[in-house]
Amino acid sequence: MLRIVNRVLIGVVGLALVVLGGSVLAVGLGAPPPSWWIHDGRHDVLLSHAERTRWQGHGWWWPTVLAVLAVLVLLALWWLTAVLRRRRLTEVLVDTGDGEGALLRGRALETVLAGDAAELDGVAHARARLTGRRTAPEARVQLLLEPHVDPATALHHLTTRSLTHARTSAGLAALPSEVRMKAVKHRAERVS
Template sequence: MRAVLRIVDRVFLALVGLVLLVLGGSVLAVGLGAPVPSWWIHDDEHDVLLSDAERTRWQDESWWWPVVIAALAVLLLLALWWLVAVLRRRRLAEVLVDTGDGEGALVRGRAVEDALTQESAHIDGVGRAKARLTGRRSAPEARVRLALEPHVDPGAALHDFTAGPLTHARASAGLESLPAEVRLKGVKHGAERVS
């Protein structure tokens, strides 16, 4: 789902950027004396974007200002929501560990990620491993990428990961569950010259 949102976000940004670039560039070009395009909304470069009549057309209507303010408020809220979604941390900064005394302790998310990555890299047939934690600090989720050697059975590697590093991370953090999304990929070896 996040990949789809990321693609939609990039496409939306690209379209908005393209529209703003075309409009801004055409306004700048006409203002600097370039010929007025046929699709331009005014006749020449000395026209204003909104005349006095256009600006004051709806001013006396009782519904006009509440609609304008409501529309601008909705746009502001959407822009703030989008900004928060873009700036939100994707990586979990800390994990709440159950210490058994009812208090709990906070452990850096990076430390848990490093431990999970290092233990995963020691699984037989795993060339490289990379782990990231997402979610909430009381309910973390793991995203793991394992690069497998060509001779390794993916099912066996996944079982070894689940029974080993994932179980150890869950038990050491005192979590009831640690959901994980595991992506398996084959290691690409470069061609070697044989003489």
């Protein structure tokens, strides 16, 4: 969902900036202004004195402007943190039992989990990705199943073998997981 919002927002902002910037550049270079343009020509100012002081005497004007700007800044900060946030967990904190902890690389656990899941009967390909916090990781597993495999059986084997093995080897109390399964699509072949 965030990826869609990100792309739509970037597209709308980019389109608005291209249209507005192109119009300003064209009018500044002497082209006749478009019919929707708010100014008369090349030497017209962006905001006249009357436009700048029109709402100055009203008590609601500045609080409204500041509230709208504050909302825009908060939305921009939310968007920036969502874009810059790491999607993949880089390390997992393993409890060693002596009061200390060890750090396990997230990619290593992902590789082992995906390899273990790929060895299950009927699994053509598996991918694993860790998200969440390093003290409470979550797994996202994608399985590509052969056509003859029952998805419920594959899910049961994944949870009882691969995910349990990953959870116990990393010393985690729980490893919440999201599993997505897809069937392999084979091309039709002619039988003669």
